[in-house]
Amino acid sequence: MVRPSVPPEYITQHDGTEHLAINNTWSRRFLTRLALHTTAKFYSRDGLCVPISKHKIVKTGFRVHLTEGATLKYLAENTTIPVPRVYCSFLHRNRAYIVMERVQGQELPTILKTISKESLEGVFSQLRKIFRELRALPPPPGTGVESCIGGSLYDSRIPRGNPRFGPFKTIQDFHFWLRQDLKPEDLQDREKDQDWYDLQDMMDRQDESWPPPVFTHGDLNPFNIIVCEGNVAGIIDWEFSGWYPHYWEYTSAWFGNVTRTGWQSMLDRFLDRPRPEELKMEEVRNKWWGEF
Known part of the structure; x- marks a missing residue:
């Protein structure tokens, strides 16, 4: 080899x-x-x-x-x-x-071709329970944006994060890094078009107070969900996981699967949708600093 x-x-x-x-x-x-x-x-x-x-x-x-x-x-x-x-x-x-x-079963997209409506609802019910339990894990005191052992993180969809990034003491520090250290005063000489207003609003929201981070899978696509005989047999590929802002699970799954519109439509069946302004904040960030 x-x-x-x-x-x-x-x-x-x-x-x-x-x-x-x-x-x-x-x-x-x-x-x-x-x-x-x-x-x-x-x-x-x-x-x-x-x-x-x-x-x-x-x-x-x-x-x-x-x-x-x-x-x-x-x-x-x-x-x-x-x-x-x-x-x-x-x-x-x-x-x-x-x-x-080696988790036994089939990837979720495979079983979608044959599973009954009732069985599929049962899978989503299990996924709701799984991700509620995951998000209920209590972060240790002083936890910022970091791995489960307080170290660095990995996410191939963040161009600046190669090979690894963090940890960050606060969610605000993480946001500042995500936008490549852009400050509101850096836009003073820019034309006040829609992009200007979007970026200002994004920074305002990123810099506000945030609740404690929640534990997050970070790469929630249908191929990382293994189903066997109608039961969720495994959630796999945790390399992107860590303590992140509460919106990150949903937005990373949404913007990380832009070509899988069917999957995007399923997210609301087992994940809590962030507030509209948080979705907009991430939409703007992904436009300027994301992979997509």
Whole structure:
């Protein structure tokens, strides 16, 4: 197996993170790397995830970080949310490896073709319960915008956030960073057109007082929801997760799935929609500083 070279900006992202490893023994490291060179050849790779058996996958790549394994452990210990079990995680030659459960079932878009209306409503009812439990997790005192272990975050949809960003002491600090440190006085010489008013309103709302952050999946697309026999078997891909402003779960799912209009229309069936002014705030930010 020939590994691609690591981009320069990713070389230092693992510095000081060795303590996040889980069940990090020599035998587990050896057997994992052995499986990647042997049994993995019998399965199809799915992005960053490499199946090594019917029940286990290894998530690895230069963008993979031990924080995701720590997040899955945190959720397993503090919630009843169905997440993949982590068997071990470790660093090897400046690359993270997370060995986890291969959740059995089908991605939500697949079952939408055949599921009954009643069964689908049951899935959405389960999702409502799952995300209410997630958002009810109490943030530790002094929590800002950060990962579950108080560290940096990852979101490939934020151009400025490569390879990782944060943590931020406050939500206002996070907002200031998102808009690339733009201040109201920076617009003084700009023509007062609709964009000017939109940006001023966005900054006013971003800089106001905010309630405490809530724990957020951050990449809520239908392919990250696994369903088996009418039940939600797993919520997967937690690499974007962390403590974020309360609107972030909904707006990241909405603006991150602009080509999946059917999915956008389903969000209200299990997530609370933010206030209209918060949606507008994020719409303006995404126009100027988002990926889309």
